[in-house]
Amino acid sequence: MKPVLQSPEIIELEDTEQRRGWQAFTLSGLPDMISSMHVCHALNALAGTPLLDRIRNGPRAAADGLLEGLDAGIAEGFLRYLVSRGVLERQGGDYLLTRLGEDLTSDVSLARLGVYVGAYGPVTTRIGDLLTGRASYGSDVARDGGRLGLHCATLFSFFHTPVVVEAMRGRGARRILDIGCGGGQLVVDACLRDPELTGIGLDIDPDAITVARELARRQGVADRVEFVVGDAFSPADWPEICYEADGLCVMSALHEHFRHGEQAVVDLLNEYAELFPHQRILLVGEPELRYDGRENDDDFFLVHVLSGQGLPRARGEWFSVFEKSSLECRRVHTRPGAGPRMCFYDLTPRPGR
Numbered sequence: 001m002k003p004v005l006q007s008p009e010i011i012e013l014e015d016t017e018q019r020r021g022w023q024a025f026t027l028s029g030l031p032d033m034i035s036s037m038h039v040c041h042a043l044n045a046l047a048g049t050p051l052l053d054r055i056r057n058g059p060r061a062a063a064d065g066l067l068e069g070l071d072a073g074i075a076e077g078f079l080r081y082l083v084s085r086g087v088l089e090r091q092g093g094d095y096l097l098t099r100l101g102e103d104l105t106s107d108v109s110l111a112r113l114g115v116y117v118g119a120y121g122p123v124t125t126r127i128g129d130l131l132t133g134r135a136s137y138g139s140d141v142a143r144d145g146g147r148l149g150l151h152c153a154t155l156f157s158f159f160h161t162p163v164v165v166e167a168m169r170g171r172g173a174r175r176i177l178d179i180g181c182g183g184g185q186l187v188v189d190a191c192l193r194d195p196e197l198t199g200i201g202l203d204i205d206p207d208a209i210t211v212a213r214e215l216a217r218r219q220g221v222a223d224r225v226e227f228v229v230g231d232a233f234s235p236a237d238w239p240e241i242c243y244e245a246d247g248l249c250v251m252s253a254l255h256e257h258f259r260h261g262e263q264a265v266v267d268l269l270n271e272y273a274e275l276f277p278h279q280r281i282l283l284v285g286e287p288e289l290r291y292d293g294r295e296n297d298d299d300f301f302l303v304h305v306l307s308g309q310g311l312p313r314a315r316g317e318w319f320s321v322f323e324k325s326s327l328e329c330r331r332v333h334t335r336p337g338a339g340p341r342m343c344f345y346d347l348t349p350r351p352g353r
Helices: 016-027 030-048 051-057 072-084 099-104 107-119 127-132 145-159 161-170 185-193 206-219 240-244 254-260 262-275 294-306 315-323
Strands: 088-091 094-097 175-179 198-203 225-229 247-251 281-287 327-334 342-349
Touching: 016 030, 030 051, 030 072, 030 107, 051 094, 072 088, 094 099, 107 145, 107 294, 145 161, 145 185, 161 185, 161 247, 161 281, 161 327, 161 342, 175 185, 185 198, 185 206, 185 225, 198 206, 198 240, 206 225, 225 240, 254 262, 254 281, 262 281, 262 315, 262 327, 315 327, 315 342
Parallel strands: 175 198, 175 247, 198 225, 247 281
Antiparallel strands: 088 094, 281 342, 327 342
16 A cells, blocks of 8 residues: 655745835836846847747747757747747647737837847946946947848838838939948838939948948849948048939938037038039938837937937927028928838028028
8 A cells, every 4th residue: 555645734934024025026017027128138039040930931840950050958948938928839849929929020020129139239238337437338338230230221121211212202313322321221222112213322331331232233223223432421532423413311320420519410411512512302311319218219318328329309409400501401201100210301402501
């Protein structure tokens, strides 16, 4: 006869101080914040490894090669975590994205995530060092410019390129110059959307120009676009081909020049006007920062503060800058429900100036 197993006595030890401490923690919202932080890092890792593509397109099961090239023990636990967070579900041996998982891993969602976790993660994880002076931005700490350009290109192409094309078409520009073009996405997209348009992209980073030229080649518009190296803030030194443009656009760059003071931005606008007297349009696209928690505005503000960039400005503040220049703002194009929220200022030479 088998002996009857006795269950051990369970003693729960509680006291008022302990209960209040735990209640304070749970009511603070920190448990959800911690979970959100880990989900963000997990999603970034999911997209940065072969797992996301395999779950979308196969193989979806470990037995079929889902974990090939990965640490199997960590990967299995990682996938189980994503199931518990509702990002994945299991059907037999297959891992599938849930509806939530599909939304979290859309191109737009991953690009927004990539900006804050991938590009600015190296900065936000060093806030304490930056605050105390143990580290300085630009020498000890820096954003990942490659990831920033990649993810911003995705967001801009999805949300804002149609606005730029419409604004240029409305003013009759046929050859656009994208000042600070990065990887060339805007110029290439614009030429794909408007077969009569040609373009020039200018960027200070030779590696970005190489990427842009390759993009144009892959998209079949290399015969209609050219990319050159140059400093957006030194237009007098640009290659001669830039001056062929009859439409200029400068996207999310001018606000960085505010670090040299407002007059520096005014002077730069005047220089653009002087060097391109026959321009049909100068389209300035700028993030519209508001100091609230909508659409990650406070996060957008934080990364600019930490990285020492000139802060983006609200719409009304830009109007006062334009008023001091030799250019006038004739209209403003906006794109509600887009990220980042942008205003596109349509500038032309001011009569009599």
